[in-house]
Amino acid sequence: MLHIVNKSATDRGSLESCLRMATKGSAVLLIEDAVYAATTGNTAAAKIQAAAADLKIYALGPDLAARGMAGRVLDGVNVVDYGGFVDLVAEHSNCQSWL
């Protein structure tokens, strides 16, 4: 399953809700304000790094760049472009957006 999160983890609880429900081997794609969680020094960074042991974590590159965060991405997070976003949706049989 592909989980998509678009809210900042330092503003809302949707990343936490997502990580609670995501089963081993699932993919989590961070877009819009959710990309901040995948950056160094953010309080959510530890949660992302712990989750990366069991889940594949992706972040949308254009959203990172638009927030001045392109150079701060955590190790273990895969940066994808819009084409990669489409591929992730196509590769997974189902998806859940944590709005």
Next chain:
Amino acid sequence: MSDMDEMEDGSGIVKKFMFLNRKAPHGTVYALEGLEVVLITAAFDQDVSMVFTDDGVYQLMKGIDSKGIEVKDFSKTYRALDGYDIEKLYVDQASMDARGLTEDDLIVDVTVLAVDEMANLMAEQDVVISF
């Protein structure tokens, strides 16, 4: 001039306005709208403070490149605030720490305040407008 006269023409009344920014720049429209309102307020010669707390500190990040999401990059507008006599920019230390940010990461010069200093600044305002 009597108080009544001052109220009628509005001249001479200067209030302390705080614009409190708590949202990241592109995920919602709050940051851009807040900035526009601050620029309008500058025309009224009030005592304006602009405050960035929580995800609002992200509004001031250097190196923003929003071409990829086809959204206007308004971050450089913060540098123009000085030209509108809006010089009181404050950021919350704890919000910076929680996001791994330092003053060097920000596009404008700011005053970093501890939580008690920020609380006092807020308490002494006549008007607080939140975005």
